[in-house]
Amino acid sequence: MRPISAAASVDLRGVQVVLTDMDDTLTFDGKLSAETYDALERLEAAGVRVIPVTAAPAGWCDQMVRMWPVTAVIGENGGFCFSREGTSVTRRFWSTPDMLEAAQSRLADMARTIMKKHPELTLSDDQPFRRTSLALARPEDRATARAVLREFEARGASATANSLWVIAWFGGYNKVTAVRKFLPAITGLDIDLDRDRLLFVGDSANDAPMFAHMPKSVGVSTVTRHLADIPHPPTWVTKGAGGAGFVEVADAILANRPDAPAKALPARSAESH
CATH class of the missing domain: 3.90.1070 (Hypothetical Protein Ta0175; Chain: A, domain 2)
Structure with missing residues (x-):
């Protein structure tokens, strides 16, 4: 793993969507810091969409998608995706x-x-x-x-x-297959065809499928505690733990944004249940 500070500008300037774990990646010791929330807002203001891909429960995910500056939340390790357009929340589930x-x-x-x-x-x-x-x-x-x-x-x-x-x-999905299923409806992007426009941030063993699939992947510093359970480590690693590490990632992406706005992503569906 290389430090995120050593990532080449060419690797980061095209990132349009940040997929991120939540627990101990956006948070640390169960808390979301003001600095991390500010990083989410700065990414959104720059046109970079953030989508937590987390094992967190549906109740938490509903609150996150309603109140946080995120585009959608894929929760319970891929069991569903909640996305927001204005004040409307669309709920998509893996299973019938x-x-x-x-x-x-x-x-x-x-x-x-x-x-x-x-x-x-x-x-x-x-x-x-x-x-x-x-x-x-x-x-x-x-x-x-x-x-x-x-x-x-x-x-x-x-x-x-x-x-x-x-x-x-039950259902046979994981974080990768869930992103493959839900991401196109939310952003028009494909986890296999558009990997140069996506970046993943995580910290532990349940992020292993994403680390293996995503060329642009970052582990916050505490990922080093779990490397025995991660067959393919992330490309980069931060100095900071949890949310402090995520702030490093956001800063690196924003510092390498092109002067011209990134190509606009397709509009999200306003469908709601």
Whole structure:
């Protein structure tokens, strides 16, 4: 990994959309700083769209897309995308309503079984606000976290861990496939064909698919704690942790913006549910 400060101007000047993890990437120790929020506003003012791609629950994502200077939020590791046009919020889900209901039942059964086997585990305190996933508070012991992931997968679920949770879901998607599904409707861009116009920022193991897929990827400094679980590390790394690292990324992008406005992206749909 190279420092983001060493990124060439040519690598950053064409970035039109920043895809970013949230927990411990935009935030740090559970807090969003004024400096990080200001960085989001500065990117938006410069015409750079920001889309959090996060494991955070639907309840948090609804608040973020309504009140933050972001274009959309892809939540629960890809289970849905909430986007905003004016005051209207469009909600798109990976699964149909029937599939989602069946998945919720399977996740509840799985939680009871695994928590009975591992009584030290607890549900995440945001589980009531989730629509598509099961999240357990991440055990401090890395070996226990990995054992839980294996148990999720043995029951047919997709599973990953981040700095806060051990997460399971049904549907076979991840952050990359969710961006592939939802991004064109929001921006008109394609995660495979337009990678030179996209940049991803993350910090932990559940960001591994994005680090592997995105040539322009940045890990905030705490990514170094998780490299054992990230087969393909990010291209660049920041000095700062969490939101301070994201501010470094925003500053680097904005410092390398061309004088002329970037080519306008297609207008977002005003469709709402």
